[in-house]
Amino acid sequence: MKKILTTPKEIDRNERVLYAGNHYISIPEINVCDASIKSVNIVSLFNKALTEIYDDEYVFKPEFYVKEKKINIEKIECFKENYYISCFDVHLEEDINVIIRIYADLCEKGFVYEFESYKEIYIKLICNLKKLRLLRFNSHNIDFKKEFIIDKWLNNPAVNISSNSLSFAMAFGGDRDFNYEYYEDRLILNLKCKNKNAFYITMNSDVDGASTTLIHFKRKGFENIYLELKEWLCRKKIEYRRDLTIERILNENLFFNYFFAVGKDMESDKYISLTSRSHRYYVSGAFWERDSFLWSFPALKLVDIELYKRLLRDIIIVHSKNAGDHAHYIDGTVLYPGFELDEAASYFISVEDLEEYDREILKSLEFVLKRIEREYDESTMLYKTFLLPSDDPSEYPFVTIDNVILQRGFINLSRIYEKIGQEEKAELLKEKAEGIRIGIYKHLVKNIDGKDIFVWSCDKMGNFKLYNDPPGNLGLLPYYGFIDYRDEIFKNTIEYYYSERYRYYFKDARIKELACDHHPNTPSGLGLCGSILNPIRKDKAIEYVKLAVMDYGLLSESFDKDSTEAKTGVGFATGSGYLAMALYEALIKNADKEEKF
Template sequence: NPAVNITSGNIGFSIAFGGDSEFGHRSIDGNNLALKLACNDSNAFYITVNSDMDGASTTLMHFRRKGYRGIYAELSTWLKSKSVEYDKDILLQRLLNENMFFNYFFAVGKDMESDRYAALTSRSPRYYVSGAFWERDSFLWSFPAIKLVDSEFYSSLCRDMILMHAKNAGDHAHYIDGTVLYPGFELDEAASYFILLGSMEDIDDDILRALEAVFKRIEREYDCDTGLYRTFLMPSDDPSEYPFLTIDNVILWSGLKNLMRLYQRMGLAEKAQLIGSRIEGIYNGIYNNLVKNIDGTGIFVWSCDGIGGFSLYNDPPGNLGLLHYYGFIDCQEELFRNTIEYYYSNKYKYYCESSKINELACDHHPNTPSGLGLCGSILNPVLQDRAIGWLKAANMDFGLLCESFDRETGEAKTGVGFATGSGYLAFALYHVLIQARK
């Protein structure tokens, strides 16, 4: 069977190729194989990868021993056992499961050298920033969907990724080993550690130290005059006009409640008291600085500088419709409904009333609705029914979530192969269709 070593820089691995039955082949220009099969013959071919040629070849032997029928039956049985059932709407059931499994298989990979798992945006080369790590994307979007498939794997992954990435908490993007790829502080990314904490059961000393290091980094952005915390970049990874963002501070407010409860369980009263004061300060700071009267109606604005300046914006990865999801305000309150009504109206520059799909666009892609914004709208009870209708009208990336899509056809425009985004969609659907109705 053909096998080849592949090297590039400091990376080396091997690939082997074979089939269930005999076949002929010849090399074409050293990079391609021409296969020779007997007329009307059939075969199943395997491609295996390992650290060296011996490992690739023995893995190929293992695959041939199992046979494609056995491999297919094993995978099919596993997928059926892990699928989420929602027989009220077969299309939504398919979208939930396909996005859930794409996230499960493509937002996590195993390092061939260390044999350890690593989380990443996507293993798909179709995604334009594949192979790197964003805390927000993994902790807030991908991991909740992984938990739907395998809760034990989820628990181990949470622990390993917190320990790997906490040393650079909040930096825009990391390499998959936790070192900084793209600097720039993002408050929502740093706060995502504490959101993750809320679903973790076993907190050991290593995790506690890591979380305390994250909080120490966040404290550098504390503003005693407003009670709020600063960010440099928005959830879209673009620079923010003003430093205090509503959604970022809400995510931190929600996450710090998890940290406070942990300290209370551990009997660390002084630390719990400090966190409690920060929680109260954020809450008051948001209402004092980030609620403005616009056209005679009070709404949440996107950001402010704490001295009067503010911006009217709604960044899809941090959709303001998530204020209810994070428990900051009830969806029935007038202030929340006014906020949603403002941004999803012709008063807002990135809303298009005449389009078939009315999800918001943004600075990042001003002419196309956002897939991430759509997930936020699904989690928003005020827009939930409309958002699910938009989802069913948008094929996006052949049913998988994409960054943005055409507002009329629903066809993907940017960000295909977006594995962590698919996790966000899968979890959002599960949350509103199944979890919230139990």
């Protein structure tokens, strides 16, 4: 086997962006220097991808005028209201101050560009709809036709966008005092603003749908759209008054995961799960089982339990036919082959949250189980993997964390079979789980420097590897119920890997988290999440989270060991879910349990 690593390119300098969106529409990149939007995307299950209107400069850009004189920005400050709504405090020439908010309707197919100024100004929103691409793993530019239309209902401008494989439309309007200019393929939206006013931009499958959605927005009004979203965010936020910095980090990551790791197909209204709807993430628009089942869904559950249960069931059914393959398209077909045991095992981690166990869901779970059983080794009682949690090839087939996750999964699945009266299957899974436990202690515990520790992986010939892959951090063993964190072997394990004896530990780094083969020079944000869930490392890890810049408060895959700024994996929505759920588990859920006792 050739050990070919597909490693991400390090970011030279990570630029801050804001973002907006709901499950239909994502706005992943809002420029913090001028409040312009650089891209807008929707889900296209037909194309197995996200469809994105984009431009390197801008897709929508506001300009400000007093009468006919253009007024430039002198200073701009950006912030998030209620941990999600993108806001800008803009200081213009002539002592004019404007507040800008960009937000999507909570449920409908459109978004709002809101402006607030107590001096009368005129705002032009320059529309630059010139480029279209599909986001699925990488970006794929596509040719398209653009047709400008005046809708009959409001006489509003609309644009129909079509290619050989897709078609959708956008409609444009304002709350009041709105007009537009269109010439030489250039659309400019105009608005007079004193106090508050807003542009509406709506999308749908065709011009009729986009324009009727625009009518709905005008009837509803931007103030009600804003209030509905604000009240929802207030209800859903997680309070942690002991530390407001942690509360901010937790909730910003929580909501980014909720809106950017989940999508709703405009054509079918089917929900999908994916790594990220932000093109800033280097493998956006695709599905990883680990990322969704282990990281994103536990955070989603904290926000909307009904959506979580629906998605859990739907995603198990859609993706189980290719359980364990490295990466899937959003429709469940294989994008990137290569078996990963932890990904296959991840289907079983939350199965007890399913509301019913009908034939379809049981068939899907049994299909996953059969795929996993192909990797069973009777002599060790362990299961093999081809790729690691970092998605890179494994030197030895039996990996500790993968088998630990599987053991937890087998225990969970056995309880389901007990509930539905299939005792024989339940007992078999319990025996398998116990066999894994025995196999791990027999083959994956070695004496290093006079102390027993868990090694990373081994084969049947006695070879083993000392390694700790951050997406599958060995510090997670207590989290999955495999061992008590006070156990000597576990304490020895953490002591070894977080020391100068281990090559991916940086003793002089500001944040002492582990790097790995996948990003050898930069500590891991995912490893930091694992440390939060590790009682031995928890307190230090939480201090590190407060110290880290990463993706300006959002989790990044890795970060610079000195500046703490993101170096790989920005716009990483499922990773944000991991950070949010880890903070909740460590600081709130477990604290609640302790108070009860």
